[in-house]
Amino acid sequence: MSVRERKERERAVRERLIVATARELAEQRGWDAVTTRRLAERIEYSQPVLYGHFRGKREIIGAVALQGAAEMATALRTAVSAADGPRARVTALARAYLEFADRNPAVYDAMFRLDGGLAFAREDTPAPLKDAFAALLENLDEAAGDGVHPGLFAEVFWAALHGLASLTRAGRLPRGEAGRRVELLVDRLAVI
Template sequence: MAASSTGAARSRATGASGAPSKDVRGAILAEATRLFREHGVDGFSMRQIADAIGYSATTIYLHFKDKNHLMYAVCESGFAEFGASLAAAAASESDARERLRAIGRAYVDFALTHPLHYDVMFIRPKEWAIGPLTDARVGVGPEDPQRADPESFAELVQAVEAAVSARVFEGTIHQGADAREIAMRFWAAIHGVVALAISMNDQMRGFDHDAVRARGEVAIDAALGASR
């Protein structure tokens, strides 16, 4: 009976063709995402996932070779959502200045609603989590011009280029800087607001979402309009 039960479970896990079942993979990812959001990357085990979805731990390893591989897949969805939210924000405004404001607000919103994703993406990046952010080709260093920028950053650079063309930065400290450098400054300003909030939220008061969004608006204004 035990052998029959094990065989049936393996059949459900792999599907009729013997290939790993997409339904099971989806269930694993959904439960891993839930546990990640509740407990952080180090707060749960593969066994807990297996118990929650009613499969053996061995079943998970048919789909993911280890926890790092699983967490990479979990965070891929976070990267995709992050990029999509910035792209949607950029598409929502035709005015170059307001487009940058919208991107900045979307950035803050993502960080506040996905703090654990943001932590592993931008504050304390894990080796397994940074693949979507970088060009992983061997021999291409961070300063190599062949290294591709992350798609979300490329989206920001495009918005800044449009703002430069619209003379948004004339008379500001950004005048004369290239679009990529201005985008870096803009990113740094917004990142500082949300990284501080995520890092200090449980240690001191003043980091409720409304307060952080208000600071985000100040950072956006400063990044856009600081005069010489």
């Protein structure tokens, strides 16, 4: 292995460590607790080393969001693969989305609430974000019904799931009714 390859590998390891540490700290104490000073202390590198990888907290949030989008896409596809039939797939998709948001609140915030400098619904949208939306879209095309564009239906379904996730997390909706809310959402929106 050349010196250049070793340095690139070490750089990638440091970058993963920064992202993992930021994510862990955000999940434990919230994003306000994630500072370059605190990250530098935790990973035992200087702040300039962090700035050599990320220009600041915004880019770190973006990196966590991209990682989260990839994980969400996998979780959605895994849940749907075990379901039998179109209605069961849509229900499994909705439940998996809400479970992901509930299990990973800081990651979910990085993906949808905080400014990570990422473009959505544009040509320059990063691949992991496009793939997370594709994981929704590919399982909702049948549920859209005749005359409804599948992409538009996926956006509305996603917005409903995001609202449920956000309101439940904020304590505005009781957690005990989550299953019934998913059933109602699927019953009212999905034409299957």
